[in-house]
Each structure stands twice: as C-alpha cells, then as structure tokens.
Amino acid sequence: MPSVAAVRTPREPLVTGSGPALVLAHGAGSDLDDSFGPVIDRLARAHRVIGADYPGSGANPRAPLTLDGLADHVVAAADAAGADRFALLGFSMGTAVAVRAATRHPDRVTALVLSAGLAHPDARLRLAVDVWRALADRPRTLAAYLTLVVNSPDWVASRPPAALAAQLTSFAATAPPGVDDQLALLRDVDVRADLPSITAPTLVVAARADVLVRPAHSARLAAGIPGATLVTLDCGHAIAAEDPDGWATAVTRFLAGLGGPAQG
Template identity: 50%
Template sequence: MSLSVEVRGSGPGLLLAHGAGGSTAANFPFIDELALRHTVVAPDYPGSGRTPEAHGPLDLDRLADDVVAAAVDSGVETFAILGYSMGTTVAVRAATRHPDRVTSLVLTAGFAHADRHFQLTLELWRQLLDDPDRSALTRFLLLNCFSPATLNSFDEPEWAELIRATAEGVPPGTAAQVDLLRTVDVRDDLPRIAVPTLVIATTQDTLVPPHNSRELAAAIPGARLTEVDSGHVIAVDNPGPWLKAIQDFLG
C-alpha cells in the first residue's frame, strides 16, 4: 500500500524505518539534523502517522517493498537505510530484496528474530493492547522502553504527563505491527548483506536486549558494532551519541 511520507533536505538519500508502535517523527527526533547532509525520506507504516491501517495482516516483504517505493516515488533512487527496532528487520529485508538501491545500513536496537525472551514480551504486549483500559499497557511500555535513570529523572508533573501521553499515543496499527514482530525472521538474509553496516546496541534495553544487536553484527559480513548506554527508546534516553554514531558512519 502507499505509505504517507515526508521528504526533507538534500544530498545522499537516507531512508528511515521506524519501530512497532512508533512513527518516524516519534522514533527519529533529529530528522532536521540528518536533513542538513542527506535527503531524508521518512515513511510511516500502516496504522502509524498519517498512513491508514492495513486491511489485513502485515507482511515483511510487502512492508520492505513499500518503504523502498516511498523513497523511489519521492525521486530518491538510492539510499542508506536507518532502521530502528522493528525497522531493522525492514531494513535488512529491503537490502536483500533491493540490493541495487540500498547503499548502507544503520541498525539500532534491532534483532533478527524473536527469541523466547522477546516472544514472551511480545505476547504480553499483544494481550495488553486488547485491553481498553490503557493503564497496564502504559506501565508495561514505560518499564520496557526507558532506562531506570531516565524514569527517575522525571519530576511529578512530567511523570503524570508522560503517563498520559503514553496512554493516548498508541498508534492504531500497533497490534498488527506487534503481530508481525512475532513472526519475522531475517537470519537467512544476514549473510547476504553486501553493503557497509553499522549495528548500534542499546545496552540497558529490556524490550529488545542488546544480545540481539550483537548477534546481528556477528552475522552480517563486515558489520561494525557500537554500543550506546540507553534503554530501548534511545530517542529519549540518549539521542546525542546515537546521532553522532549515525553521522560518523554515514559521513
């Protein structure tokens, strides 16, 4: 399906692939900074941002093709892909399905498949999404998305606002995106990646623990691994070192 997309900046192409339950705006807080050096293409998955929900289950091949089409239809023929969380699987699949278009990869807080630990987390996340009372879901997300230091840094008014915003900010397509997470497996794709790749592990991540990133780096030929002291939502926990690692690699 056609995805809503925003294009900013000029220079070499950079395609963004966001995480489940997120959007490009929410997951990448430094699009303006990236756009100083790149033509940034920022699509949203079905049910996120301004993209309507899909009529059926999501499929990784189709999602990767649609994200690539968002760039090509915007006039950006070749591009690096910056993938975050579920977006790392989208980026990997795009690189193997469209090797003539993808020039490099940056994979942050990612994974190749949902191991038993991640499956348990996803099953609980999916069950909580079915509950119209968002209180348990909100606490699950806060507990698993932020480091203890970040959680403790909010004063009481900020904490109340964060709880409210988290409860009200769940995109309508999140359930379908989590269902996709439970089935994706790009392990066979990894040895076929033939472009420069940077893997960024989030060391305090309890949603997608850092061993997943280390396994990605070990399986991708020539991949570089760097680690950032952060919970899963690195865009809030520690965006500065994340942006620097991206810019240093792409530059």
C-alpha cells in the first residue's frame, strides 16, 4: 500500500498535520503506513495525526506483546507528542487496542473510530490467521493469500496484471519481523467485556466486502458499545487501498460533528 508523505526515521513516532489530536492504532502484521497509507495525509488536513508502530513492526525490535501493553504503547505516542486528550482511530486488530486504551485511559480518549475491526475472533477468522502464520516461510504464496483476503473480490478482479504483480512483490518482501507475535495476539484477543464501559463517542466503520474481518464483527462492536454509530463502506478489508477518501471523510465528519472541548 502507498507510503505516507510525512518522513519518519526508524522507530520515531508519526506526528503530522495540525488540529485536534488523532492517535492511530494499526493492524496485526502491519504498520502505520501499511494500515493507513494515503488516509494519513487526508486526516492530517484537519487533525494532528499521531502514531507509533507496534513492537516488531516497521523498524521496531520485537518484544513480548499484550493487549494492555499495546494500548499503553499508542497512548505513549500521544504523550510523546504532547497530546493530553485525543481521539483514537483503530484499524483491524487496532480496534481492540483502541477499545482497551479507552477503558484504561477514559479521561484522555475523547472519541473512538473502529474500522474493519473486532472484539473477538470467530472460528473463521482464527482459521484465516492460522493459514497466514503457516505460510510465513512461503512469502510468495502468502502474498497471494493476503491479496485474496485483505482486498475485496471485485477489487482484485479489476486490477491490471502489472499492478497486481507489484502488490504481490510488495507483500512478499515486507512482512514485519514481529508478525507472528501480533497474529498470535489477534487470534486470542477479546475485548467483549470492555465494550459496555466505553463512554467515548464511537463510530464503527464496516467494510462491506471484507472477507477477512467480516462486517458482522463491526456490527457486534457497534451493538456492544453504548450509543455507537455504524457506517459501511463499499470495499474490502484494506480500506486505505480501496476507499481512502470514503474512510477519511467518515472519520473527519464524525469527529467534526462532536464538538466539545478541544483536544490537545
């Protein structure tokens, strides 16, 4: 997926744009650039966008992972940027990270946007994760598998051969060193008990053609969080690649409509 325009040195947290603070939590087996891609620049037009790759992603060394630890990790990125209060945008497994951050730091999280995410994997998602992990030593086959599950069927079918070949090459070459640790955490993540205690205004964004984390997971998130709003985009799991404008618009409109005290 495309890289963002903001330049970062390895392991340096992302801080770009201006306005109310918006902290990012990326997906498993990914990093900020891969999960959010061109959406970062779009969001930075109205927000100061902040984030840090997880341990084992980007240039960061591997480290033992827990959901609480990742939640505190994204909050630490806000601390480093001087943001006392902020909205949180989570993608895929990052939605569970964002939920846990909101329950651990409720006085700091002003809003949640949970995109293509989940509270707990079902049997189908666990099988998909198991295949992903099993193909780790077969990068080209893994790249083909990931293309089939992170992109919508129509998007893959419509890609020019050269573009699809470039994506397969990119996927085969860029697996983060901590991918297995992150996938192991995703396989067992469970924030269902956290959902009723969420007090921050919440937008849940489902991807209609998501065959990895199916829209039913987003529906369950929205049903479990008091007052949550659910919207659906016509794309696959890789929202940043398939509908960056729609995603950025949904996020910025929701946050702009909240009003209230400024985030810093």
